[in-house]
Amino acid sequence: MQAELVAFREEVRSFCREALPQDIRRKVAENLALERADHQRWQKILHGRGWMGGHWPLAHGGKAWKPLQRWLFEQTLAEEGAPWLIPMGVAYVGPVIYSFGSEAQKRRFLPPILSADHFWAQGYSEPNAGSDLAGLKTRAERHGDHYVVNGQKTWTTYAQWADWIFCLARTEAGDRPQDGVSFLLIDMTSPGVTVRPIATMDGKHHVNEVFFDNVRVPAENLVGEEGKAWRYAKFLLVQERLIxxxxxxxxxxxxxxxxxxxxxxxxxxxxxxxxxxxxxxxxxxxxxxxxxxxxxxxxxxxxxxxxxxxxxxxxxxxxxxxxxxxxxxxxxxxxxxxxxxxxxxxxxxxxxxxxxxxxxxxxxxxxxxxxxxxxxxxxxxxxxxxxxxxxxxx
Amino acid sequence: MATAPLPQNATPDNDLGSALADSASRLLATGGDDATLYAAMAEAGWLAVAIAEEQGGLGLGLAQLAALARAIGEARSTVPVMAVAGIALPLLAAAQGKLAEDLLAAALVGEAVPVLAHQAEAAGHARGHGLARLVPAEGGLRLVGRWVAVEAAGFACHLLVPARRPDGATVIVVLAVADAGVERRTYRAIDGRLLMDVAIDAAVAGDQCLTLPDPDAALDAALDRGALLAMAEAVGSMRVLLADTLAYLKTRRQFGQPIGRFQALQHRAVDLTIALEEAEAVVDAACEAEGTADFGRAVAVAKVVGCRSARLIAREAVQMHGGIGITEELRVSHHFRSLTAAESRYGDDDAYRARFAALTASDLPPAKEHRA
The missing domain is CATH 1.20.140.10 (Butyryl-CoA Dehydrogenase, subunit A, domain 3)
Structure with a gap:
């Protein structure tokens, strides 16, 4: 490995040893329940060091790390007992927004991801669209300058903490199931959004059902082109699997x-x-x-x-x-x-x-x-x- | 979500047996708390199943008890009836003298609940290790030690505690849990069972030890029965999981068809079916070997194969259900937890693989002489 990467890894290691709060370290070490505030505190510490979104481009507040450096960073964090870097914002929707979003979206959504002021959830899976994601049924109908969203997402990790959710929703019927799906950013405080926890056997609260009942979403929250979400979703899945x-x-x-x-x-x-x-x-x-x-x-x-x-x-x-x-x-x-x-x-x-x-x-x-x-x-x-x-x- | 019907158990070949099987489905279907259920099971004769008729039992043997254990597993009941009926009572029945006779008689009618403290602290799954010593003390002997993961917490009123006399011989001491110097700490295990750690520092009189012709062999047989009945319960859980998983493969649709149409899943479902078949067969075979010289080996086979089947079926049932499999909503996750616990009850497969090797060491051909 190149000397500068080795030096970087050691820098991350010693930073974790000094900067990771003891109470958070203990919760991770003993696999106890962490709260949103624990994740936020740690992410803000990393942001203060300039290491949130290190793999993002310089223009958007990142350090333009190459994949190897990013991997070493995240590996060292985990090895040192730091909390999991919740990926929905910094690893998933962030790169989608800076790659495919409008300038206004970049200005509005990227900074609070890095500062950990916004937590995100991923609205992908549905009760009948799990492995077969293209079978999703959530609909978004255009009414003037808004979409009206109806449907249900499930297995939504940390929806209980999320300020925003990025959703795949069907905007038109296409020839293939992948066609006519759009990528929408939805404010979790919108009227008509309901989060219901799913009890899992491990005893912690990870996942939820999220219901959308006539939720009005401003058209400016559409990412990229209408009906082209499959392209962005595939881009995102690659990010997810790398993590x-x-x-x-x-x-x-x-x-x-x-x-x-x-x-x-x-x-x-x-x-x-x-x-x-x-x-x-x-x-x-x-x-x-x-x-x-x-x-x-x-x-x-x-x-x-x-x-x-x-x-x-x-x-x-x-x-x-x-x-x-x-x-x-x-x-x-x-x-x-x-x-x-x-x-x-x-x-x-x-x-x-x-x-x-x-x-x-x-x-x-x-x-x-x-x-x-x-x-x-x-x-x-x-x-x-x-x-x-x-x-x-x- | 609908739960799948289970294949019918084989009809027991005697009237008592079929009455018991009826009582199993009836009692376990009623629910109720564990204490109520235990009393009802005692009433129905469950505790007497494996005890000889001349000792006040039904004389139906281990196979009949295993059938009940399987029903308990299917219902995922946490009633600690097997720890008493299958382990403690046959151990008492093997002993002579008034102490054992009185306790057995009281236990058969549900008035006393004796349980074996089967695992000394620091012994882990290694049998015979870390047995507490009875140390000479003022006016007699004193038992000092700690036992972990003792079953029937909240039920047990007597503890059967293996220990070593100063001369090195194994004895089984009978203590009441209410005795001075017996401290219990109760906790819940992953399968919902209540277990306890027991710390003992108590004077022991000579008449508190069971009179057994061969205490080590009796203890081995008791642990073997525990391991076997744990696997019989596990078979009950495996049957539920396989039935539910096959039903799910037929009903859950993705990519425009039931997921059971995918060959990758079909082949795995077949492997699960083979695994269940094997687990049922080795448990039955070990029950039949009760009382023969082959019992220890047969139980080792049952535990090793049973654990392998339990692991495969538990994990694949969750995996093939997908996300819904890890939720509390379906019984899949509940049986997953039961099987997880069953693997280590009375020793895990590592322990029984080692035991099998030790018991079959004489089957090895003699080593060839090494020539220079």
């Missing part, structure tokens, strides 16, 4: 696994010292090294924007499976305690028994939440289909 390599997150999880394997006892010695368990941890670490090697090679060759080939789909498959494997081993370790799980212990104020491994409840929660890693962002079945069709020509 999905999540190697820093896996490093962080792996450190947690090693800690729990050192703390849980088997036959009077640390579980991590038993050969079968040690071998599985080693297998995970080896597969992580392979994933990082694939990432580094792919990104080193990507000069400008994110690489757009099916390699990113491969990253998503491998990464999501690896994230699951790490937490599966955590659960195996915690099996010696019968796997304690009380969602009340996910509250940072809770005091679980001091003799339990640190963050035991959070590990169980993470294990359950990460079952979704092979489902969200395009399920792994969809990813394999894309690779087979587009990559292999089958």
């Amino acid at each position: 999905a390599a999540e190697t820093g997150r896996i490093r962080h999880l792996l450190a947690g696994l090693r800690a729990v394997a050192a703390s849980v006892q088997e036959a009077g010695r640390p579980l991590g010292q038993t050969p079968s368990f040690a071998a599985r941890i080693a297998d995970i670490a080896i597969d992580l090294a392979a994933l990082e090697a694939v990432c580094a090679r792919l990104l080193a060759h990507a000069d400008g924007d994110a690489p757009g080939g099916v390699e990113v789909n491969m990253l998503k498959i491998r990464s999501s499976e690896l994230q699951q494997r790490v937490t599966e081993e955590m659960i195996r370790a915690l099996g010696r305690l019968g796997i304690p799980f009380d969602p009340a212990h996910l509250d940072p104020g809770a005091t679980p028994p001091a003799d339990w491994p640190r963050g035991a409840t959070g590990m169980a929660s993470e294990f359950m939440y990460l079952r979704a890693a092979t489902i969200y962002g395009g399920s792994n079945e969809i990813q394999r289909g894309i690779i087979a069709k587009q990559g292999l020509g089958l």
Whole structure:
């Protein structure tokens, strides 16, 4: 790796060690529930350092990082125990707006993304349009200088925190299901927008249903051309999958696994010292090294924007499976305690028994939440289909 | 969302058996809290199933108990009836003397609830490790130690605690949970079961130990039954998950067709079906091996294969349901949690793989002499 990238990574590392607030660090380390205010505080700290949207162009407040540098940045953040950089604003809609939006949209929406004053949600999936996204039914009808939006989105991550949502909505019937879909920016405080939480088995509040009932959206909030959203959505999906390599997150999880394997006892010695368990941890670490090697090679060759080939789909498959494997081993370790799980212990104020491994409840929660890693962002079945069709020509 | 009908259980081949099966579906359908359900199960004879008739039981054996365990798994009930009927009571039945007889008799009518403290702190899944020592103390012996993940929290009134005498022999001490020097901490496990950690620092009189011809073998058999019944419950969950998943594959439409039309999913659904078939077969085979020299090996097979099937079916059921599979709304996530817990109950597959290897070590051909 080039010396300046190594230096950059160390700079990020020492910044995290100094600037990441202790209370937030603890919540991440123990997989406790974070609030919007925690994410916002940390993102503002990064913004103060000039590192929010480092991969954005200079003209829009970024640092024009190339993909390799961006990957190292996000990997180091996660490895150092910083909160996940919620991607909907800075990684998804931001690049769509600066690539396809109007000048007015750029002026209005980009600065509050970088300053973390606006939180965004992604209005894509619908009850009958999940893997088959083009089957979406939400409609936007033009009435003078407004669209009137009706429909329902689902699996909407952090809609409960969002100030804005970017939505795919059908503006006309097209020959193909992908035609006639438009990309709209909708104020979550608009009359007719309702957010309903979805309870998931991990005990935290991640996802929601979002209902649109005659929601009036100013026509100026249309991004790009009417009916051309599929092009922007595909651009965005590539961004989403690049993030999905999540190697820093896996490093962080792996450190947690090693800690729990050192703390849980088997036959009077640390579980991590038993050969079968040690071998599985080693297998995970080896597969992580392979994933990082694939990432580094792919990104080193990507000069400008994110690489757009099916390699990113491969990253998503491998990464999501690896994230699951790490937490599966955590659960195996915690099996010696019968796997304690009380969602009340996910509250940072809770005091679980001091003799339990640190963050035991959070590990169980993470294990359950990460079952979704092979489902969200395009399920792994969809990813394999894309690779087979587009990559292999089958 | 509609839940899929399950295939019918095989009809038990005796009247008592079919009466029990009826009571299982009737009781588990009524819901009610665990205490009410436990009392009703005791009334219906569940606790007596695996106890010989001459000891006041029904003498129906482990296979009949496993059928009930499967029904518990299907209903995802957290009633700790198997910890008593399948583990503690047969252990008492194997013992001689008034202590065991009285406790067994009281337990059979639901008046006492004994439970085995099966896992000493720091032992993990390694059997026989970390057993607390009975230490000589003023006026007799003292039991000092900690046990983790003990089942039937909130129910148990007696603890059967394996320990070592000063001479190194294994004994099983009977303590009342209300005794001085017994401290419990109750917590909820991922499958909703209430477990407890127990710390003991108590004087033990000689007549508080069970009289067993071979305490180590009795303890091994008790743990084996625990592992087997955990897998029988797991089979119940696996059946529900497979049925729900197959129904979902037929009804959920994407890309203009039921997702079950996609060959990639068809093949995986077939693998799940094979996995369930295997899990059912190895559990049945282990039940049949009860009381034979093969029981330990058969249970090890049941646990290793059962865990493999449980993992595959639990994870694939969620994956094939997609996002809805991780929600609380569907029972898919509930059974996923049950199977997650079942894998480690009474030892995980690592432990039983090692046990199988140890039990079959004599099957290995003798090593060839190394010639220089």
